[in-house]
Amino acid sequence: MQNQALSKTLSYVLRHKPEELGLHLDAQGWVSVTALLQALQARHPEVTLEQLHEVVATNDKKRFAFSEDEQLIRANQGHSLAVDLALEAVPPPEVLYHGTATRFLSSIRASGLQRGTRQYVHLSPDPETATAVGQRHGCPVVLTVHAGELHRAGAAFYIAENGVWLTLTVPPEFIGAEGLSAS
Ligand code: HQG
Numbered sequence: 001m002q003n004q005a006l007s008k009t010l011s012y013v014l015r016h017k018p019e020e021l022g023l024h025l026d027a028q029g030w031v032s033v034t035a036l037l038q039a040l041q042a043r044h045p046e047v048t049l050e051q052l053h054e055v056v057a058t059n060d061k062k063r064f065a066f067s068e069d070e071q072l073i074r075a076n077q078g079h080s081l082a083v084d085l086a087l088e089a090v091p092p093p094e095v096l097y098h099g100t101a102t103r104f105l106s107s108i109r110a111s112g113l114q115r116g117t118r119q120y121v122h123l124s125p126d127p128e129t130a131t132a133v134g135q136r137h138g139c140p141v142v143l144t145v146h147a148g149e150l151h152r153a154g155a156a157f158y159i160a161e162n163g164v165w166l167t168l169t170v171p172p173e174f175i176g177a178e179g180l181s182a183s
Pocket of ligand 1: 100116
């Protein structure tokens with residue numbers, strides 16, 4: 001199994017469907033590394049602990065983390081499962097960015113940014129990252145989010161281990177009127 005395929009499998013299992021591999025995440029989203037490795041090896045015997053460590057260390061978006069003693073592993077963000085990442089609420093920068101596809105714009109203007117199946121709306125610290133996120137869905141457009149104002153209005157913001165900002169929802173009045181051209 002290539003590293004990228006292993007990363008995709010980890011995303012799926014650690015964010016959405018652990019039961020697919022017969023696994024169960026604890027309340028904070030952690031699972032035993034030994035149990036995960038055994039479950040992976042039942043289908044892909046060539047996967048090793050070393051490869052797991054390599055994928056966590058070299059992952060382009062730092063999607064996964066080991067516990068300090070390296071006995072547990074979890075996804076840093078992106079969950080649809082109701083896990084409590086135990087992130088501390090922190091004041092966000094005045095402006096954050098959300099990359100999306102142009103076809104979602106009218107709906108977003110009408111109802112704001114909704115988390116959909118995920119636990120949170122995901123926001124990027126810079127327009128470049130947001131462009132890459134938007135590109136996954138089609139023709140990208142980057143929206144500015146008035147995170148400081150939204151925070152002062154009472155919304156909680158969290159920053160995941162990998163720098164992605166998380167909040168429950170962004171009402172339309174906190175989204176900048178202009179979409180930045182994603183070039
Ligand atoms: C859109 C990736 C219509 C939203 C990324 C997005 C990120 C609406 C899509 C992380 C809407 C959801 C999350 C509304 C939001 N009407 N469309 N009211 N509100 N949307 O994949 O933010 O590679 O669930 O704009 O890098 O794209 O997986 O969220 O286009 O960090 O590690 O609905 O996933 O990380 O799509 O991406 P997603 P996202 P990974």
